[in-house]
Amino acid sequence: MGSKAPARSTLADANARRPAEVFCDLFGALLCQAGRGLRRHACEAVHLLDATHLPLQALAQAWAPGKSGQAAATKLHVDLDGTAGLPVHFEVTPARINDITVAKALILRPGETYVFDLGYYDFGWWRELHDAGCRFVTRLKRHTRPTIVETRPVADGGPIVADATASSSPPTRSRLST
Numbered sequence: 001m002g003s004k005a006p007a008r009s010t011l012a013d014a015n016a017r018r019p020a021e022v023f024c025d026l027f028g029a030l031l032c033q034a035g036r037g038l039r040r041h042a043c044e045a046v047h048l049l050d051a052t053h054l055p056l057q058a059l060a061q062a063w064a065p066g067k068s069g070q071a072a073a074t075k076l077h078v079d080l081d082g083t084a085g086l087p088v089h090f091e092v093t094p095a096r097i098n099d100i101t102v103a104k105a106l107i108l109r110p111g112e113t114y115v116f117d118l119g120y121y122d123f124g125w126w127r128e129l130h131d132a133g134c135r136f137v138t139r140l141k142r143h144t145r146p147t148i149v150e151t152r153p154v155a156d157g158g159p160i161v162a163d164a165t166a167s168s169s170p171p172t173r174s175r176l177s178t
Contacts, residue, residue, distance in 0.1 A: 075094070103116070
């Protein structure tokens with residue numbers, strides 16, 4: 001454009017005063033303009049959902065206070081398209097916001113697979129994924145006792161211990177009347 005790049009300190013000063021929502025909105029607007037190649041992968045997309053706790057400097061205490069006695073913090077929630085290697089959604093929230101709260105607001109796309117950890121342990125949301133035509137991969141908590149519907153073989157000594165389709169409730173039996 002024929003202009004000189006701004007000094008790094010100028011950008012740092014501007015970003016220090018700018019709320020994170022500006023970047024979230026900008027990312028969302030740019031994502032909507034993604035090329036067809038990226039959108040074409042949507043049918044095969046594998047979404048990796050996770051969140052991370054981000055400790056902040058004391059200067060952030062006013063807009064991101066921690067719990068009483070704790071330092072300022074925020075949380076970054078990311079939906080990474082594992083096929084394309086790009087984030088398709090991210091959100092910055094206060095640290096106290098649960099991972100599943102943000103996940104429930106995602107737009108679910110039929111045919112896509114969602115992979116997540118125990119922070120997304122919610123049978124109701126899993127049912128929403130199923131009803132939307134999505135697949136998901138997660139771990140179960142030790143106390144969960146599902147009903148196994150189908151099992152598939154796995155290689156001995158491999159990283160996968162078991163591969164099964166499960167139901168959270170026992171199958172119902174219907175009675176035929178004559």
